[in-house]
Amino acid sequence: MATSEPRATGGDPDPNSDNLRPPSTTYEYAWMHGCTRKLGMKICGFLQKNNSLEERGRLAGQKNFLSCDNSDRDARFRRTETDFSNLFARDLLPAKNGEEPTMQFLLEVVDILTNYVKKTFDRSTKVLDFHHPHQLLEGMEGFNLELSDQPESLEQILVDCRDTLKYGVRTGHPRFFNQLSSGLDIIGLAGEWLTSTANTNMFTYEIAPVFVLMEQLTLKKMREMIGWPGGEGDGLFSPGGAISNMYSVMIARYKYFPEVKTKGMSAAPRLVLFTSEHSHYSIKKAGAALGFGTDNVILLSTDERGRVIPADLEAKIIEAKQKGYVPLFVNATAGSTVYGAFDPISEIADICEKYNLWLHVDGAWGGGLLMSRKHRHKLNGIERANSVTWNPHKMMGAPLQCSAILVREKGILAGCNSMCAGYLFQPDKQYDVTYDTGDKAIQCGRHVDIFKFWLMWKAKGTVGFEQHIDKCLDLSQYLYNKIKNREGYQMVFDGVPQHTNVCFWYNPPSLRGMPDGEERREKLHRVAPKIKAMMMESGTTMVGYQPQGNKVNFFRMVISNPAVTQSDIDFLIDEIERLGHDL
């Protein structure tokens, strides 16, 4: 397979974004990224001033070093880099004499990454440089996704790294509002870099002693925030909220029908799960996967704000029992995906107690509010839950993936999942093997998701997370106040948002005079997708939209990135109006 020529490795990896950057800074940006480059400039400046040609030659002649192109009176600096075009992966460690190229290669990668980090926070940079799948598949000037039998040079690998970032989406950009997870936390990032360098596995204390203990202490702290006495209980970090929710259904089933573990679902009566019609689809997915069937996942009605109506829960429990089914599990959502709604946990807990049902709280999105003295009341009653999902990678800004399943009763996770594989979990080890976590999980190998979060907590303190959360909620209230009475806007539901979700329609002028009806609905349904497509093409911002129930497509604005300011909210509104005005 042939790849086209790699592009030059120096310079600005994102030329398409120049139009967004104030012209006066272009030159500076092109060269001043990366500390090594800065050092180079300082060295060059020094050399020029001293005009010691001999010394300059000695220094610049160093392999991997920097030279100054002095021919221009403006003292332009050209970087002479390691020649990666003749180096290959096989020349890196553990190769003999591989240390030097390894360090040079890693520092070159870091230069690319730190440059990307800087640009992520730079509002003059685009959020994305959109291309259609077929365009990227056909190959973009030197960036070929196809794999080949023969190795590529490290020069090409560095180009690939730059281009991968170039054609991606800057999820940490202050104008990226598309997902519940956004932002680029520097401490979290450092934590992830360390995690991948440590490259180990959570299943035993033996090979992840520090991480296993960090997980234990952090989970305890999270259980304390939930309000379980003494922070007692159990838990795990799992690969995302959907898997955490799946755990909750599994352990609920094990608690009430432990024989299912050995005999299968045929050992249990027809079990029924309850969750809001606004809840995350992972509860249904769990119902399908675990053998309950999606028909046995009963959807609960909600009020106009998307909160479960407790009376509906009770009525549906009674109805199920009358049919001879066995209600097992109720999921209360703390922060729904679209509306950001908080189900009334206390009232739901009353009903769960009355009917002896497992109460799970899906706080994947809203769990972070437990860190805020101002907002944690929205989760009142969570301390009565049997299990909780809480994703620090959403509202708390931890890098992906970071999701916890927390369980009030100790031992039940292990009871549910243990298979006691002798080749992994030897009881005759020299340390206290109760620290081994592998047999509690449905995974065998388990990625280290804890370190970045632990490090962020250390670096920010609980108060830092609180400030982060309060700030994002303040911003969403700013947005709400800005548009609630603004011409052309219509809120999907009334009232101050409970979470950072602000849901609204934008009516272009052409629709404003139109009478309600199918034609208007159809037109309005197409507005958000059209604006979104234009946003992505222009790369200026990103925000999500979706229909919900009988409501046509509306925008769902969410804020979880502390880099966002009021000016970014203003920008979004301006952009919607600019792009949507003539629709």
Add this chain to the structure above:
Amino acid sequence: MATSEPRATGGDPDPNSDNLRPPSTTYEYAWMHGCTRKLGMKICGFLQKNNSLEERGRLAGQKNFLSCDNSDRDARFRRTETDFSNLFARDLLPAKNGEEPTMQFLLEVVDILTNYVKKTFDRSTKVLDFHHPHQLLEGMEGFNLELSDQPESLEQILVDCRDTLKYGVRTGHPRFFNQLSSGLDIIGLAGEWLTSTANTNMFTYEIAPVFVLMEQLTLKKMREMIGWPGGEGDGLFSPGGAISNMYSVMIARYKYFPEVKTKGMSAAPRLVLFTSEHSHYSIKKAGAALGFGTDNVILLSTDERGRVIPADLEAKIIEAKQKGYVPLFVNATAGSTVYGAFDPISEIADICEKYNLWLHVDGAWGGGLLMSRKHRHKLNGIERANSVTWNPHKMMGAPLQCSAILVREKGILAGCNSMCAGYLFQPDKQYDVTYDTGDKAIQCGRHVDIFKFWLMWKAKGTVGFEQHIDKCLDLSQYLYNKIKNREGYQMVFDGVPQHTNVCFWYNPPSLRGMPDGEERREKLHRVAPKIKAMMMESGTTMVGYQPQGNKVNFFRMVISNPAVTQSDIDFLIDEIERLGHDL
């Protein structure tokens, strides 16, 4: 919460390992890590030579810069670093003027990490610095795992990073043989650093365009290696082999009993799964989780090498049918965890065809051998499988986590798992939404596991993986030849290993004359744990042990790290004998 004083941030983060390092290199190691330091040295050397005090002052006076302590005639270099003790996470980006401290902080972290990388490949460094859980929990001089309400300084955060690595296990060390996943691939590491910097999610093309396409192309390439016509089919990267295996059971059930998705297991007859008694426990875990019950996971007998006996499979299928159960699924293991055994896939495929059963091949460990022309014959018949698990994070050296579930039939993954959540997967997007992968997965958010692997493939080519695999298998044969007739060693099974697993007992001299019997068995059972404990205490090497069936504890040696050489194998044997001689 009070933490003790942070230790100085410069210098050697791992003083305990000094005894393993040749004394002559200590000084060099302590100071010559990190390119920025080297640059500093070069600058200082230059300044000293020129003796331009004014310039020296100008340069050294720069914030964050380097100064030369010239008072010593040996020209010692002291690094003047950013004072991180007064900096906090809140001072980093997105803070105003946060760019400079952010870059300095990240470069400091990189310095810690590159130093760790170098030491990982340095045989004079220990594999681990073992401490018991209670010791780490009590806190180690400045390293306190407890979380607090108030933020810690960045200086403390950097100390925490160093200490986290210091008290961890160097899984990339050439003498770490403890796990199927080992090694520290530099390209893979760079890929992970980039992945965490991009911090996005695989569920839609919209926010991960490049990664989604890389996954698609890489999975196709893997299917080609399996031998499915034209590389057709489907697949996903999942969080580990256990989840990949779970997918295989789910889709097999969906293929034969699609109504289970909506109606639950009660819609199906009693379904039975078959897998080797030597297979990974995740098949049983999947049976428990998905509602089959572990009783319905039938274990197949194996020959002396741990390979499934096809006749036993057929007999057990017939037996199950006679009982009125419905055989559904057979797992053939390609590279078992302990013995490294390859089940005879072709013969098993014949039986699956005859009885119309789903054939899954768990190649989590052995799948990598498909890259080797010399060894891929061990997986003959895999092209007849309906699904395959293949973990590049094991034999192919990709960083954790990197596991693929590959499926021959297109569409079945989506059929099994899709819930069509409107808020995530909008059909009215401006691009071809068939590229969105989220609804095929049981996860919602899905970590980007593809990039590091794609980048490694680019950098090494298929031939690079082949060399890696052939080398590791050659080394295991070297070990086998070395110990098969060596005094004190007894092989758990005879013959050249099929994979890199070499299983053996070490008999200390005290046991060699003892007659066979319960007493000897009990004593032998305690040998491996004792040697392992001493290895860990001394930190020199790590290798796994376990019992299997009626066999008492034996060592399982595995090699997946291309940094390993014959001298490391020799070292392991010497170490076992040194530590075990007097037991």
